[in-house]
Amino acid sequence: MTVFHTTRRIEFGDTDMAGIVHFANFFRFMEAAECEFLRSRGLSVKMEWEGQPIGFPRVSATCEYVSPARFEDLLDVAVAMERIGGKSVTYAFEFTRTGTVVARGKVTSVCCKIDATHRLEAIEIPAGYRARLTANAPTA
Amino acid sequence: MTVFHTTRRIEFGDTDMAGIVHFANFFRFMEAAECEFLRSRGLSVKMEWEGQPIGFPRVSATCEYVSPARFEDLLDVAVAMERIGGKSVTYAFEFTRTGTVVARGKVTSVCCKIDATHRLEAIEIPAGYRARLTANAPTA
Amino acid sequence: MTVFHTTRRIEFGDTDMAGIVHFANFFRFMEAAECEFLRSRGLSVKMEWEGQPIGFPRVSATCEYVSPARFEDLLDVAVAMERIGGKSVTYAFEFTRTGTVVARGKVTSVCCKIDATHRLEAIEIPAGYRARLTANAPTA
Amino acid sequence: MTVFHTTRRIEFGDTDMAGIVHFANFFRFMEAAECEFLRSRGLSVKMEWEGQPIGFPRVSATCEYVSPARFEDLLDVAVAMERIGGKSVTYAFEFTRTGTVVARGKVTSVCCKIDATHRLEAIEIPAGYRARLTANAPTA
Numbered sequence: 278m279t280v281f282h283t284t285r286r287i288e289f290g291d292t293d294m295a296g297i298v299h300f301a302n303f304f305r306f307m308e309a310a311e312c313e314f315l316r317s318r319g320l321s322v323k324m325e326w327e328g329q330p331i332g333f334p335r336v337s338a339t340c341e342y343v344s345p346a347r348f349e350d351l352l353d354v355a356v357a358m359e360r361i362g363g364k365s366v367t368y369a370f371e372f373t374r375t376g377t378v379v380a381r382g383k384v385t386s387v388c389c390k391i392d393a394t395h396r397l398e399a400i401e402i403p404a405g406y407r408a409r410l411t412a413n414a415p416t417a
Numbered sequence: 418m419t420v421f422h423t424t425r426r427i428e429f430g431d432t433d434m435a436g437i438v439h440f441a442n443f444f445r446f447m448e449a450a451e452c453e454f455l456r457s458r459g460l461s462v463k464m465e466w467e468g469q470p471i472g473f474p475r476v477s478a479t480c481e482y483v484s485p486a487r488f489e490d491l492l493d494v495a496v497a498m499e500r501i502g503g504k505s506v507t508y509a510f511e512f513t514r515t516g517t518v519v520a521r522g523k524v525t526s527v528c529c530k531i532d533a534t535h536r537l538e539a540i541e542i543p544a545g546y547r548a549r550l551t552a553n554a555p556t557a
Numbered sequence: 558m559t560v561f562h563t564t565r566r567i568e569f570g571d572t573d574m575a576g577i578v579h580f581a582n583f584f585r586f587m588e589a590a591e592c593e594f595l596r597s598r599g600l601s602v603k604m605e606w607e608g609q610p611i612g613f614p615r616v617s618a619t620c621e622y623v624s625p626a627r628f629e630d631l632l633d634v635a636v637a638m639e640r641i642g643g644k645s646v647t648y649a650f651e652f653t654r655t656g657t658v659v660a661r662g663k664v665t666s667v668c669c670k671i672d673a674t675h676r677l678e679a680i681e682i683p684a685g686y687r688a689r690l691t692a693n694a695p696t697a
Numbered sequence: 698m699t700v701f702h703t704t705r706r707i708e709f710g711d712t713d714m715a716g717i718v719h720f721a722n723f724f725r726f727m728e729a730a731e732c733e734f735l736r737s738r739g740l741s742v743k744m745e746w747e748g749q750p751i752g753f754p755r756v757s758a759t760c761e762y763v764s765p766a767r768f769e770d771l772l773d774v775a776v777a778m779e780r781i782g783g784k785s786v787t788y789a790f791e792f793t794r795t796g797t798v799v800a801r802g803k804v805t806s807v808c809c810k811i812d813a814t815h816r817l818e819a820i821e822i823p824a825g826y827r828a829r830l831t832a833n834a835p836t837a
Contacts, residue, residue: 296815535576
């Protein structure tokens with residue numbers, strides 16, 4: 278798969294009293310970039326798939342903060358699908374500002390079916406969903 | 418009804434690069450105080466009531482910012498039920514720090530029933546819910 | 558002044574358990590739209606102006622919620638400068654989704670100079686800043 | 698050091714449309730718990746120390762999500778100082794609900810001095826700060 282790119286403009290409300298982006302916000306940024314990547318493939322983190330509501334709750338998330346981002350910075354966000362298992366997918370993200378690395382992170386999500394009361398049960402990623410997700414992956 | 422009081426400790430992530438609480442956060446604080454008031458009466462903004470899921474989506478919210486609040490400030494939050502209509506309720510909030518007013522706000526919510534697909538329909542506040550909400554209101 | 562338009566894509570993290578955008582987030586959206594409007598004029602809510610750090614802390618904010626917005630909705634955000642006083646400016650916002658009104662809000666900010674310890678003091682909006690802000694306002 | 702405990706009540710605004718706490722919020726919860734731990738020792742993540750403003754920006758943060766947390770859940774948050782280096786400190790957090798693990802996370806912060814323009818420079822953790830931080834650490 279080629280790496281997917283999007284951008285993120287830092288908003289005033291993303292900053293904290295240290296004058297930089299509050300560290301927790303990078304996880305929101307990663308999720309938004311992941312969703313934009315999925316949207317570009319006609320997919321979503323929460324959707325009906327063959328009549329069944331599915332979602333991708335996170336099982337782990339990590340971020341390393343390399344250099345601060347500030348109000349009005351326009352960050353590039355690179356999204357790569359690092360690993361796809363039977364039920365889970367791991368994305369790797371890199372935030373840069375004009376070539377300088379700001380942060381790197383990873384998020385692992387598990388495919389779940391969701392019932393009307395929000396209960397989650399892990400399932401195999403549906404074949405059609407997987408096909409769209411992995412289309413144009415680089416062949417060895 | 419006597420005024421309900423709770424407290425709110427300002428967290429680092431509540432601040433912005435101006436060194437003060439970001440203005441949007443006061444709406445989260447109001448909601449949390451409202452929920453704590455409701456919880457003290459065995460109620461909630463989202464619950465099963467007589468077998469029917471109900472919720473209280475907001476139809477309006479306002480806040481006036483009188484003086485800034487800063488990291489680690491411990492605010493007093495006063496919650497008063499300003500008006501209760503057939504389907505809606507308006508709360509008034511006052512945030513103070515050692516007697517100094519920080520902010521004043523209002524939130525109006527409408528009682529809705531919620532179906533499994535999150536669709537909302539305004540309904541009369543159920544009689545039992547209303548009774549618990551208004552218990553100990555001052556008599557004229 | 559002609560009305561300024563931008564867009565806002567609803568993110569997963571903007572929603573709450575009611576399945577709709579959490580009401581407090583509209584205030585973040587308003588601020589982001591205001592900043593984008595200002596940026597289009599070479600201005601900001603926090604900047605150096607003639608060697609003096611200035612900011613625009615909010616003194617009031619209101620929002621009316623007309624119809625819910627949901628994950629992945631693409632909202633149009635209209636920004637109008639409703640009133641400009643000596644020290645303050647009021648913006649009016651309208652959020653629509655394919656023509657349907659989602660929410661309307663207002664935010665009033667006061668021009669302040671900021672010292673190194675984050676202390677704020679209200680000042681007249683600098684003449685040059687005001688000129689840029691109001692350029693192309695409709696003449697009577 | 699004995700483990701420090703605090704609690705966290707899940708607020709409506711902490712949830713997302715999956716009906717559970719949005720994963721990014723656990724990082725805010727960790728920070729708040731860290732600050733409460735520090736406060737219990739007369740310390741802070743941002744303070745004057747011997748006339749010098751210091752702060753503890755994060756260099757890495759991770760979280761594993763074990764079971765979902767929902768609106769109004771009251772979580773126990775255990776805070777342990779996992780490692781203290783010359784310039785950095787790593788905290789480990791465990792969130793439980795009536796004994797069931799909800800999430801586990803770690804945050805590493807680096808001690809920095811901060812100038813008036815928010816520029817950060819890593820420094821050794823001041824001896825007095827370190828002493829208060831590590832007081833009552835278990836001896837081998």
